[in-house]
Amino acid sequence: MKPQPTPETAPYWEGARQGELRVQRCGECGRHYFYPRPACRYCASRDVRWVTVSGRARLVSYVINQRPMPGMEGLSPVIALVELDEGPRLMTNIVGVEPTPENLPLDLRLRVCFQDDTPVFRPEGAAV
Amino acid sequence: MRMHGGDVAIVGAAETEEIGVLPDVSMIELHAGAARRAIEDAGLTAADVDGVATAGPPAMEVSHHLGITPRWLDGTMVGGCSFMLHVRHAAAAIAAGAADVVLITHGESGRSRVGVPQYGMNPASPQGQFEMPYGAVLPYATFTLPALRFLHERGMGREDLAQVVVAQREWAAKNPRAMRRDIVTVDEVLAAPLIAYPFTKDMCCVVTDGGGALVLTSAERAADLPSGARAVYLLGSGESAEGTMVSQMEDPGSSLAFRRSSAEAFATAGVSHSDIDHLMCYDAFAHVPLYMLEDLGFVGRGESGAFVAGGHTRPGGSLPMNTNGGGLSYTHTGMYGMFAIQESVRQLRGEAAAQVPDVEIGFVQGVGMFFAASGSLVLSARRP
Numbered sequence: 321m322k323p324q325p326t327p328e329t330a331p332y333w334e335g336a337r338q339g340e341l342r343v344q345r346c347g348e349c350g351r352h353y354f355y356p357r358p359a360c361r362y363c364a365s366r367d368v369r370w371v372t373v374s375g376r377a378r379l380v381s382y383v384i385n386q387r388p389m390p391g392m393e394g395l396s397p398v399i400a401l402v403e404l405d406e407g408p409r410l411m412t413n414i415v416g417v418e419p420t421p422e423n424l425p426l427d428l429r430l431r432v433c434f435q436d437d438t439p440v441f442r443p444e445g446a447a448v
Numbered sequence: 449m450r451m452h453g454g455d456v457a458i459v460g461a462a463e464t465e466e467i468g469v470l471p472d473v474s475m476i477e478l479h480a481g482a483a484r485r486a487i488e489d490a491g492l493t494a495a496d497v498d499g500v501a502t503a504g505p506p507a508m509e510v511s512h513h514l515g516i517t518p519r520w521l522d523g524t525m526v527g528g529c530s531f532m533l534h535v536r537h538a539a540a541a542i543a544a545g546a547a548d549v550v551l552i553t554h555g556e557s558g559r560s561r562v563g564v565p566q567y568g569m570n571p572a573s574p575q576g577q578f579e580m581p582y583g584a585v586l587p588y589a590t591f592t593l594p595a596l597r598f599l600h601e602r603g604m605g606r607e608d609l610a611q612v613v614v615a616q617r618e619w620a621a622k623n624p625r626a627m628r629r630d631i632v633t634v635d636e637v638l639a640a641p642l643i644a645y646p647f648t649k650d651m652c653c654v655v656t657d658g659g660g661a662l663v664l665t666s667a668e669r670a671a672d673l674p675s676g677a678r679a680v681y682l683l684g685s686g687e688s689a690e691g692t693m694v695s696q697m698e699d700p701g702s703s704l705a706f707r708r709s710s711a712e713a714f715a716t717a718g719v720s721h722s723d724i725d726h727l728m729c730y731d732a733f734a735h736v737p738l739y740m741l742e743d744l745g746f747v748g749r750g751e752s753g754a755f756v757a758g759g760h761t762r763p764g765g766s767l768p769m770n771t772n773g774g775g776l777s778y779t780h781t782g783m784y785g786m787f788a789i790q791e792s793v794r795q796l797r798g799e800a801a802a803q804v805p806d807v808e809i810g811f812v813q814g815v816g817m818f819f820a821a822s823g824s825l826v827l828s829a830r831r832p
Contacts, residue, residue, distance in 0.1 A: 321569060321585075323577040333577075355578045355696070381597035381700055384645035385589040395583045399644075401593055401695055411579045411593075411695040421645060426600045438581055 321392065323438070329356045331370050337437045340372045343408055354408035375432035377402040377441055380409060384419050402430055402441055416442030449666065451539040452716045454681035454831040457670040458535070460490025460663030461680070461793040464555070467658030467779045468627055474563030478555025478659035478781075479510050486661035491674035492549060497663070499547030501538060502554065503530030503783060510553050520547035526689065527816025528730060528783040531662070532823025535789065536685040538664045548665060555659030556781035562657075575693055584694070587732060588652050589644045591818040594700035595735040596646060601701045601750075606646045608753035609734040610637035613650045613776055615762045616731070620773025622763070622802035627654040628777040651734035653780035660786035662793075667831050680796045683809070684717025684826040686710060692820045703815070705822035706743035710813060713824035714745075719809060721746055724826075726795045726810040727767055728788040731774040737761075740813050741769075744824075768804045771795060785814040789825065796829040 325333040332355075335342035345352045348365030352373065359366050382400035398414035415435065417423045423443075430441040449455045462485035464470075464478055473481070479502065487494055499520035500511040507521040520541050524533050531552055538550035557564050569585065570576045584590040599605055614634055620626035632650060640648035670679040686709035690697060698704050714720065727746070729737040738752040746767060747755045755761070761769035772778040772791040779787055792810040794800040807829065814823040 321571055321576070321580050323581050324571040325577065326572050329577055355574050355693075381594050381600075383589055383592050383596075383647070384642075385583055386642050386644060387586075387588070388583055389585050392583050392585070397583075399582055399584050399589055399593060401597070401700060409695055409700075411582050411584050411693075413582045426596060440582075 328358055332356050333437070335372065336434060336439055339434050341375050341432045341439050342370050342372050343406065344368045345371045352404070352406040352408050354410055373404055373406045376405045377430045377432070379414070379424065379426055379428040379430060381426065382414065382424060396440070398424065400441070413440045414442065415440050416446035449543045451543040452682060452684050454683055454828060455667050456539040456542050456664055456682045457667045457679040458662055458664055458682070458793055458827070459670045459673055459675050459679050460486040460492065461790055462486040462489045462661060463787065463790055464659040467625060468656050469559055470557070470657040471560040471562060473557070473657065475555055475557045476505060476509065476513055476563060478557060478657065479505070479553040480513050482555060482659035482661035483510070483514055483551055483553045486663050487551065489675060490663040492663060497549050497551045499538060499541060499550035501534035501550060501552045504556065516551070520550065526821035528732065529785045529814025529816040529821055529823035530783060531786045531789055532685070532812060532814040532825055533687045535662065535664065535682065535825055536687055536823065539682050539685065542664060542666055548669070550664045552662040552664070553659070554661065554783060554786035556783055557657045558780070558782035559655045559657045579693055579695055587818065588647060590694055592644055592647050592733050592735065593694050594697065594819070598701040598735060598739065602753070603750065604753040606638060607634055608738065608757070609646065609651050610634040611753065611757040612731070612734040612737055613637045615756050615759070616770050616774045616776050618762050619771045619802050620777035623773050623778060624801065626773040626778045627656060628773070647733060653732045653775035653784070654777065656779045656781050658779055658781050660790050662789065678797045680793050681828045681831045682825065683719060683828050683832070684713045684715070686712030686716065686824040687822065689821040690819065692817055694818050697819055703739055703743050703819050703822065705819070706740055706813065706815070709822040709824040710744040713811070713826050717826035719826060723809050724767070724811045725807045726771065726792065726804055727769045728792050728810070728812045729769055730784055730788050730814045731770055731776050732780065732784065732815070734776060736815060737769065744813060763802065771800060771802050771804060785816070785823065788812050788814060792827055796827055
C-alpha cells in the first residue's frame with residue numbers, strides 16, 4: 321500500500337524522497353511532534369516549522385508478523401514502534417537484520433534508511 | 449431522573465439464537481434477529497421502541513429493517529466498544545426525556561462475510577500514510593504491537609499472555625456456546641502456531657458470526673414490565689478516546705483512554721474496586737485484559753500477570769473475569785463489546801452458563817479500534 325500525501329504531509333514525503341527524515345517542531349513549546357499537521361499537537365500553536373532530524377532512534381516495541389496482508393509479502397515482517405532521539409514515536413519496519421527476537425532486544429539503537437521513498441530503520445552498525 | 453445511579457435499566461438482552469459460523473445469515477439480519485429476541489426478552493414489542501443505536505450499518509437502516517420509526521438515533525462508531533457508549537448515551541437520552549425505550553443492536557458476519565461492506569483503506573488518512581504502509585493493517589499485526597513494551601517494562605513475559613488464555617479457557621470449557629472449549633496449558637498456548645510474535649494463535653481471538661441486542665428504559669417503567677424482576681441497572685459509565693493510531697499512544701504500556709473512562713465509571717457509580725463482583729475485559733488479544741486490570745486499578749502496575757497466573761480471575765477466584773470465555777474463546781464477530789455486556793447482564797441476572805454465585809455489581813470494560821477508544825459500564829442487579 322502506497323501512502324498518499326496530503327497538502328499538510330507533503331513536506332514529510334518530499335523529504336523521504338530526498339533521503340531526509342523531516343518532522344515538525346513547535347516554536348512555542350519547543351517540542352518535535354508527529355504525525356505532520358499544521359498546529360502543534362501539544363500546545364496547539366501554529367508557530368511550527370519543518371526540521372530534518374538525526375534519524376537516530378530506539379526500538380520501543382514490535383511484532384514479527386507471520387501473516388502479511390495479501391500484496392504486502394515483500395515488506396520486512398518486523399513491524400515496529402520506534403522513538404526518535406528528538407522525541408516523536410512512529411511506526412516503521414526494521415530491516416537489515418534476521419527477524420528473530422534475539423536480534424531485536426527492546427531499546428536497540430536504530431538508524432533511519434529509506435526503501436521505496438519510505439523511512440524504515442536498521443540496527444545501528446547494520447549494513448544498509 | 450439521572451442517567452446514572454440506577455434510574456435507567458437494561459430490560460432486554462439477547463444474542464442471536466446461534467453464534468459462531470452462520471453462512472446463511474446476512475449482517476443486517478444478525479442485527480434484526482438479536483433485536484427481536486431482546487425486545488421479546490423485555491416483554492415489549494417493536495412498537496414500544498422509540499430510540500435506536502447501532503454501530504456498523506446506519507441506525508436508520510436497522511430501525512427501518514425492524515419497522516421502527518425512531519425519535520432518537522445514535523450511530524456512534526468507535527469500534528468494538530461502541531455499544532458501551534450506546535448504553536451510556538441511551539441512559540442520558542432516557543434521563544433527558546429524548547427517548548423512552550432504546551434498542552441497541554450489533555450484528556456482524558465477521559467470519560462468513562455475508563452482506564458486509566467491502567473493507568476499504570484510505571491511503572491518505574493518518575494511518576494510511578504512517579502505519580499501514582508498514583504492514584500494520586490487520587488487528588493481529590497492529591493492536592498487538594505495544595505488548596512487548598508492556599511486558600518488558602514490568603519484567604513480565606510471553607507466559608503472562610499465555611496465562612490469560614489458560615484462565616479464560618477454564619470458563620469457556622463450562623460454556624456450550626463457546627467456540628474454543630478445550631482446557632489448555634501455558635506450554636500448549638506457547639507452542640501454538642505463531643501469528644505475529646509474541647502472539648500465538650490461541651492468544652488471538654476467534655473470528656465468528658453473531659449478533660446481540662439490548663433494550664433500555666427507565667427503572668420506573670422497568671418495574672411495570674414482565675421482565676422487571678430481571679432488570680439490570682446502570683450505576684455509572686465512562687467513555688474516552690486516544691486517537692486512532694497505535695503508534696501515537698501517550699504511553700505504549702498503558703491506555704490513557706482506559707484510565708479516563710474507567711475512572712469516570714467508578715466515580716459516577718459511586719462504587720470502589722472492592723465492590724465489583726464480576727469483571728468483563730474486552731479481550732481481542734491476550735495482552736488487553738492485562739492492560740485493563742492495571743489501567744482500571746484492580747491491581748497495581750506490574751501485578752496483572754501474577755494476578756491472573758495466581759488464579760484470581762478463574763472459576764472460584766476473587767475477581768471472576770471474562771466468564772463466557774471472552775473474545776479469545778467464546779466469540780468475536782469483530783466488535784465484541786456487545787457480547788461482553790451480554791455476559792455481564794447474564795451474570796447479574798443469575799442466568800449465565802458458568803454462573804458466578806452472588807453477583808451484585810459488574811464492571812464491563814470495552815476497547816475499540818485497537819487502543820483508540822474506551823467505554824466502561826458499572827451495572828447492578830438491584831436498584832440502589
